[in-house]
Amino acid sequence: MTIQVQHLSKYYNGHRAVDSISFDVPQGSNFMLIGRSGCGKTTTLKMINRLIEPSSGRIRIRGQEITQLDGPQLRRNIGYVIQTVGLFPHLNVYENIATVPRLLQWKKAKIDERIHFLLRQLHLSENNILLKRPHELSGGQQQRVGMARALAAEPDILLMDEPFGALDPITKVKIRREFMELEEIKDKTVVMVTHDVDEAFELGDRIGIMEQGQLQQTGTPKEVLMQPSNTFVRDFFQEKRFQLFLKIYTWEDLAIENTQLDIRPQTPLAALMEHTDHQPALDWQQVMQAIQTKFNRESTS
Incomplete structure (x- = not known):
């Protein structure tokens, strides 16, 4: 499902958090938004699923402007993963993953089948894990459950905001590799926000570099690394340029x-x-x- 962002802006008290950015995300591709803290990445992501309404500009999903869609219904068809996981503390693992399918009135047998499939895919086969509350899980388990919840209703689009940022380095690398190998992800349109350059180059088909609310460049990993559009983009990758070259x-x-x-x-x-x-x-x-x-x-x- 293609996402088209055209001249998108968001203002707060006269301050331009996002300043007339445009980009396309083809169906089935991974688009990485990267930049320093406060550059407008998360604000952009939240405008795609209408958690934040834009001041101006357009977002189209499959050719339809999202302002013509009901906000809650739109969000039920978009998976959303955040750094802090956002699991409901009073619900167990099963109930957390089943949240959106229940809202969509899936039958229990279908929900059960889907949840057990995702648990196998995400290496969450530990006994009785479905009955555990979030505080009883490790950080890696919580993140996997968060991903399972985002994927539960089989969304065509997955939005991810620093999904691995709170994990320790070893767990982060492990879960990142698991994510890349997921069959579930291969046909989905993914927009991911990260400040981790290595993550962007490992996971992204295309990368967008943001600074002070503006999109400095979009392109393939090779294009943004070896053909920077301006001094900012060149300097942004300079410290790791050779290591990134070896990755791509x-x-x-x-x-x-x-x-x-x-x-x-x-x-x-x-x-x-x-x-x-x-x-x-x-x-x-x-x-x-x-x-x-x-x-x-x-x-x-």
Whole structure:
């Protein structure tokens, strides 16, 4: 389900929190909004599901302006995951996940089937977990339950606001990988807000960089990293530029011909370098020279 944002603005007492931004999110793609705290990312996200009404501009979902839709009904068809999870403390896990399906008047058998499917997908198969309250869960479990609740009613769109931001580094990496592997996500249109550059490059098909309410650039990870539209975008990624390059460029990009090597063409260079012992026949000096040459060439193109 395509999302189109056109000249969207939000003012608070004369202050421009979001200043005439435009972007499209094609169906089935992941769009990452990244920027420093207070740049307007979360305000933008909340305007997409009408938790905040825009001062001006338009948002279309599947070609229809969302102002023509009932707000609560719109939100029931959009999954929403936030950093603080937002689980209802007085409800157990089952009741939290079942919230929207119940509002949509699903039959209990359908709700039960859906919940157990999501628990398996999200590695929440612990005995009696459905009866537990949020305070009885670990941070990682709470976040998984929050994702299950957002996905429960099979929404076409998923909005995520710093969904992994409150997790410790090890749990964050683990859940992020689980998220990427979810079959549930592959056909959904996802808009995610994050301040984590690595997260944006690992999960995003396209990235939008915001600063002071304005969208500085949108593009693929390669475009925003190697073809920055202005000084701000260039400086924003400068500190991690080479590490990000290794994440988004692949073995295929190096064009090293060696038929004896069993390396998938789409293997990220970062993943390849994490497991050097898996490729003893590889000439690593040649690889490092090729990486440096490719990086220099892309940086000056």
